Amino acid sequence: MSIKSSRALRLKRLVRWGGAIAAGTVLLSACGSSSSSTATTAPKPTITLVTNSWEGSLANNVVAQYVIEKDLHYPVKLLDLAEIPAWPATASGSVSAVLEVWGHYNHYQTYVVGNHEVINAGLEGPTxxxxxxxxxxxxxxxxxxxxxxxxxxxxxxxxxxxxxxxxxxxxxxxxxxxxxxxxxxxxxxxxxxxxxxxxxxxxxxxxxxxxxxxxxxxxxxxxxxxxxxxxxxxxxxxxxxxxxxxxxxxxINCAYPPYYLYKIMNSKLPTTAPSVAKFIQAFNWTAADQNSVSYDMAVNKLSGPAAAAKFVNSHQSLVQSWINGAPTAKKAPVLGT
Missing domain, CATH: 3.40.190.100 (Glycine betaine-binding periplasmic protein; domain 2)
Structure with a gap:
């Protein structure tokens, strides 16, 4: 079942469930309640993940989107954006998270260490x-x-x-x-x-x-x-x-430094979408994992949702560790990145 169709099915179920709650409220009111009110649940915010212009970034995001929508029930939007503009966008809240950051020491100092508008969400896994x-x-x-x-x-x-x-x-x-x-x-x-x-x-x-x-x-x-x-x-x-x-x-006259790939997210995400923030902080996989999803999309021509479903269905223990596990270790980018 596609992500889109599963979301539509969940919506129908929510509508039916909401109707049952409303009917129960009316029944209780008819039985003698002195006041009537209908409780409403605020819609969940859309989670916006930045996709940079390399295949590995997209691989991260299609898998995260699949899990966040299917298991955490938040709508997800993937936004194409370059590396540097992604920082102020994350700080402002127009972007929820970036799941693969390569260095950016100066931006880290400004937004994570300086004004605390961005959170270091821990290491992604690959170096x-x-x-x-x-x-x-x-x-x-x-x-x-x-x-x-x-x-x-x-x-x-x-x-x-x-x-x-x-x-x-x-x-x-x-x-x-x-x-x-x-x-x-x-x-x-x-x-x-x-x-x-x-x-x-x-x-x-x-x-x-x-x-x-x-x-x-x-x-x-x-x-x-x-x-x-x-x-x-x-x-x-x-x-x-x-x-x-x-x-x-x-x-510059030397080789590139090592890059400990890490994740960032908006500082308010743990409040606005706590289960998603927890998932992002726990998200961690290997270079081989990422390459397998990238390969399925780029070479085997699977759609993003299909590649994500294939990976998720064959790595259930790993996925559960993202949903229920502890945050990954944190490491700040080094000078020169």
Whole structure:
């Protein structure tokens, strides 16, 4: 049964139940009550979850939507919104929660530590990793590309009509927080950063190059279901340090920091929707869990509700721990994220 149809069925049941209560109230009044009043229940608020422009964010949300609507009986809206605008939107209450946050140290300081309008809802589960990647077939033919020094020496491999006479470094969405333009400059690599525009557009370009066995170097990350479709290898950058994290954005010269993916929610959610707040704080799964739902939607072409139902039905113990379990541990983002 679809989420939409199950919600309609619940609504019919509520109408019938409400009619029975009203009839009972009238009967009691007729039997001698000196006053009559009809108790009304305020409608439950709609829970708005932010979907960012990567498949893993959508995977989180379709599963959460399925559980919140089916088990907690709150209506859920999924809102497409970029990472940075999601912070003030969560603070204002126009957004209820974001189930996967990658860093954002400065926004965390403003909204969680500073004005307390946003709550750290605990770790999501996976640890995010961002870096430079190339197809493994390219590494086999050019083993020097395992490090940034090799990329610097072999930049000519990546020249495209769009960037000639420079090499091309392929980035994702302009809204992503990236250090690649700074790294290309500070490491002295003769390359130009080109933004694909979205994760989907970047995936398309990577896939086209991969199938043709062409050289390509790109910003990439885990968890991501695409890593189970094709074989990629990470390029070693100068190690991340706190000293590097304190540099101006344009001067970053080290690898990306570790990302302990976490959840945030509006500070009033525990009052307006306590069972949902408890669910969000307890929500926790693995990168493999997320990738399985993403894969079902992106590769197996299941709808969001169908992919969510498949996962939920085969992971009932996990789902019950989200509904009845304890909050996950909290970890603040590190400087430089």
């Amino acid at each position: 995010g990793n961002i870096g430079w990647y190339i197809p493994t077939y390219l590494l086999k033919s050019h083993p020097e590309l395992a490090t940034w020094q090799g990329v610097k020496a072999d930049w000519q491999l990546f020249v495209t009509p769009q960037t000639a006479p420079q090499g091309e470094f392929l980035d994702g969405a302009p809204s992503y927080v990236t250090n690649d333009a700074a790294l290309v400059k500070t490491l002295g690599i003769n390359m130009k950063v080109v933004y694909a525009g979205s994760e989907a557009a970047q995936l398309s370009q990577i896939e086209t190059a991969y199938k043709a066995k062409k050289p390509i170097i790109f910003y990439w990350y885990t968890p991501q279901y695409f890593n189970h479709v094709y074989s990629f290898s990470q390029v070693t950058l100068p190690p991340f340090t706190q000293a590097c994290a304190k540099l101006p954005a344009a001067d």
